Amino acid sequence: MTSESALALGPPTPDVPGDGSISAIADLVRRIVNARRGLSRTEVVSWVSQFVDDPDSVEAAARVGGVIDALCELKDIGYGTMRGEPVLVALPERRIALPDGTVVALGDHGTLVGTGCERLFPEVAGGATESLVEVLASFDEPVPLSGHRALEPIGRWTGDDPMPAALRRALSLGGAFDPVDQKWSMSEENASFLNEWFNLKTSDPSSQVAEPDEGQMRVAHAPAGSRIIVEAGPGSGKTHVACERVISLVQDEGLAPSRILLLSFTRIAVAEIRDRIGRRLHDMPNAAALQIRTFDSFAARLLAVSGVYAAGGHDASIRAATRLMRSDNPLVADAIGLLEHVVIDEAQDLVGDRKEMCEALLALLDPSCGITVFGDFAQSIYGYQHRGAEGSTLLAEIAKHADVTCDQLECDHRTRTKALKEMFRSVRETLKDDPVGSRDGYFRIREQICTAAVENDVTRFAVHASTTGGLILTRSRRGLFTAAEQMRAVGRSFRLRLPDRPPRVEAWIGALLGGLPSATRMSQNDFRSIYEALSPAPWRNLDECWEILLDLDASGREDISVGNIAEGLADPPLELLSDHEGSSGPLLSTIHAIKGREAERVMLLLARAPYGDQVNWAEEARTLYVGATRASTELRTGWINPRKFYTTGEPERFWAARPDHRLMEIGLEGDLVDWTEFVRSSHVVDEVNLISNIWRAANDEPRAAAYLDAESRLVLRVGDHDGTAIGCLSDSFVDLMQSLRKAEPESALPEVVAGIPVVGATTVVVPGRSGEAPSLALMPLLGGFASIPR
Numbered sequence: 001m002t003s004e005s006a007l008a009l010g011p012p013t014p015d016v017p018g019d020g021s022i023s024a025i026a027d028l029v030r031r032i033v034n035a036r037r038g039l040s041r042t043e044v045v046s047w048v049s050q051f052v053d054d055p056d057s058v059e060a061a062a063r064v065g066g067v068i069d070a071l072c073e074l075k076d077i078g079y080g081t082m083r084g085e086p087v088l089v090a091l092p093e094r095r096i097a098l099p100d101g102t103v104v105a106l107g108d109h110g111t112l113v114g115t116g117c118e119r120l121f122p123e124v125a126g127g128a129t130e131s132l133v134e135v136l137a138s139f140d141e142p143v144p145l146s147g148h149r150a151l152e153p154i155g156r157w158t159g160d161d162p163m164p165a166a167l168r169r170a171l172s173l174g175g176a177f178d179p180v181d182q183k184w185s186m187s188e189e190n191a192s193f194l195n196e197w198f199n200l201k202t203s204d205p206s207s208q209v210a211e212p213d214e215g216q217m218r219v220a221h222a223p224a225g226s227r228i229i230v231e232a233g234p235g236s237g238k239t240h241v242a243c244e245r246v247i248s249l250v251q252d253e254g255l256a257p258s259r260i261l262l263l264s265f266t267r268i269a270v271a272e273i274r275d276r277i278g279r280r281l282h283d284m285p286n287a288a289a290l291q292i293r294t295f296d297s298f299a300a301r302l303l304a305v306s307g308v309y310a311a312g313g314h315d316a317s318i319r320a321a322t323r324l325m326r327s328d329n330p331l332v333a334d335a336i337g338l339l340e341h342v343v344i345d346e347a348q349d350l351v352g353d354r355k356e357m358c359e360a361l362l363a364l365l366d367p368s369c370g371i372t373v374f375g376d377f378a379q380s381i382y383g384y385q386h387r388g389a390e391g392s393t394l395l396a397e398i399a400k401h402a403d404v405t406c407d408q409l410e411c412d413h414r415t416r417t418k419a420l421k422e423m424f425r426s427v428r429e430t431l432k433d434d435p436v437g438s439r440d441g442y443f444r445i446r447e448q449i450c451t452a453a454v455e456n457d458v459t460r461f462a463v464h465a466s467t468t469g470g471l472i473l474t475r476s477r478r479g480l481f482t483a484a485e486q487m488r489a490v491g492r493s494f495r496l497r498l499p500d501r502p503p504r505v506e507a508w509i510g511a512l513l514g515g516l517p518s519a520t521r522m523s524q525n526d527f528r529s530i531y532e533a534l535s536p537a538p539w540r541n542l543d544e545c546w547e548i549l550l551d552l553d554a555s556g557r558e559d560i561s562v563g564n565i566a567e568g569l570a571d572p573p574l575e576l577l578s579d580h581e582g583s584s585g586p587l588l589s590t591i592h593a594i595k596g597r598e599a600e601r602v603m604l605l606l607a608r609a610p611y612g613d614q615v616n617w618a619e620e621a622r623t624l625y626v627g628a629t630r631a632s633t634e635l636r637t638g639w640i641n642p643r644k645f646y647t648t649g650e651p652e653r654f655w656a657a658r659p660d661h662r663l664m665e666i667g668l669e670g671d672l673v674d675w676t677e678f679v680r681s682s683h684v685v686d687e688v689n690l691i692s693n694i695w696r697a698a699n700d701e702p703r704a705a706a707y708l709d710a711e712s713r714l715v716l717r718v719g720d721h722d723g724t725a726i727g728c729l730s731d732s733f734v735d736l737m738q739s740l741r742k743a744e745p746e747s748a749l750p751e752v753v754a755g756i757p758v759v760g761a762t763t764v765v766v767p768g769r770s771g772e773a774p775s776l777a778l779m780p781l782l783g784g785f786a787s788i789p790r
């Protein structure tokens, strides 16, 4: 077809507006492309331009060209060839559901956008073929737009750099977008969705100090020597008050920070508490001496100062610390006798070894030492893991002590909707009335939770617009792996929190300072030269990195020392710590691993209810309650059908059988030998070189494999068996693997363990030899499943 015959199509019919608006141009483009096969872009531009104001102007052609490009970019129309020449062609219809509930049509839909509307794509009634999440995920990764303001519902691109293609597409779909003037308007819901999709930050609520309510005031400002149990529901501010209590003990009661001990469960919880208290007490000279620790790090410190070494991981250290505190050791008794106040958070989950350790600690305290214990019986979800534990959490035990008074916090500060507030309260009542639990009771609670949800029974959560941010929670680890797989399958970015993983401290520190002697000092200029030589470059800029290092060094000097930084990282600040893989998107976690956290939006994935005689229905119900009460604004429930896995080892890990191999979960803490042991092996010639190899592997995220060496060790390498060595599988991992293969104790190891995903790297602190300060290194982080030959 020639341009003449294209033009012969004539002027647009009266129902096709020719007002030069974006929507009118888009309609005209679609109309000519659908009606006439084989038109080139130039022919379409020239036909459409005749219907816009001042058709001969360069602007008219540019405007029409811009709209054609936008339509092509979103596959509304496309390019084909005719007789070897590129031509514009019609494409099949698609209907896309937007986060605000509207559906827009793309492709050959025969619907006009309509006069006065600036949309490129018409809004249509009826069902969608895909969601905006699927469309955006299929293009590419979200582009970080840091540096630009958050997207307002009405706005214009003000960046100096060109608008990223991903944003252009998202705006074209999400609302009215003018691709030439780069202006947009869209609904609040769609704007807030895009802000999350592009990881644009809104204000940080944690930096605002909340005014305590009456109950919180009572607890926070109780006399230093009081012994109180604070039993209160989700969102009542227990963690918030735990911080206020410590601040008040220092500021109002004049306690020396070093005489206050606060214990909580996770490193992240501890880092958050330290961060909050640190910000409020920043002008107190000794605030850094506050002992804010996890139960595990408290045990490790106690053993270290007493010169006791306990092999065998965290649980063994906890048991050794308990024995030590019960052993009449004068050094330990003195150290603990100095404490003037102990705060324990999340006491409802203290069972088994950790509970016994806390009891041993409390028994050693001076009678004048105060105690504040926070917990919520309705959120107790760890009973099933421990023998005889039901009903005997630390919370329940301490409540029996004669010298302890009980207090409560009544207000719920988390929820933003009436339905959630009511559910938080009513389910707690139900749990209180039926502590033993039953199948019927469990289903009643499930029902109550669903009533408070804004949407239930979501089956395709991975493409649901609400899962751009917030939490996606599963009851089991099997569910979590399945959910992660579903997200991966549709190309979504997400963050994944798995229990029992090594701590993750930002890798650039180890990449830049790892392998250097602890006595190394560095000026800002020295640092600049190693920073600029690092490839790939760290995601934090040079000045930011230097500021962080000066803070960690804490010497007040203008240069840094590797030893000081390593010491500073013994208790890493919150901003350098992460407890998940991935850097953007919603956080996927089991309910067990998310306690104490909250999010505006929660997608609680339900599976078929448990069955059998062994089900602890009360605990199942409490677990659902913990999951549902993480939401402050929008709770949704969805469905997941967890894949089958077998389990092995302690802590439990998954494995699955395949015809000629087994898949075994890898990446748990202790799966690789530590840095000191690895560098002693013949595979490491130069530590600095090793570190740069690990840094590259962490950034490329390749699959690695472990190859058998001459000394019967399985050495982790990138590439083939001559590839770069970046680590070595530990004996405990190898033993577990051999037992899974049903191999005899002394039988040969496999030649290769393949398919091991490298998911990142972490900075590690390397203890110094006798009397020396510690130094730094970098270790790879592994994830997913290794393939083990039968």
Ligand SMILES: Nc1ncnc2c1ncn2[C@@H]1O[C@H](COP(=O)(O)OP(=O)(O)OP(=O)(O)O)[C@@H](O)[C@H]1O
Pocket (backbone or CB within 6 Å): 210, 211, 212, 213, 216, 232, 233, 234, 235, 236, 237, 238, 239, 240, 241, 376, 379, 413, 414, 595, 596, 597, 598, 629
């Ligand atoms: N007095 C207050 N005024 C306003 N907001 C508050 C107040 N106290 C706490 N909050 C906020 O309420 C939310 C819940 O607080 P927090 O996480 O401390 O509750 P919690 O009792 O520990 O919850 P959970 O038992 O679920 O872990 C947080 O966002 C916190 O900042």
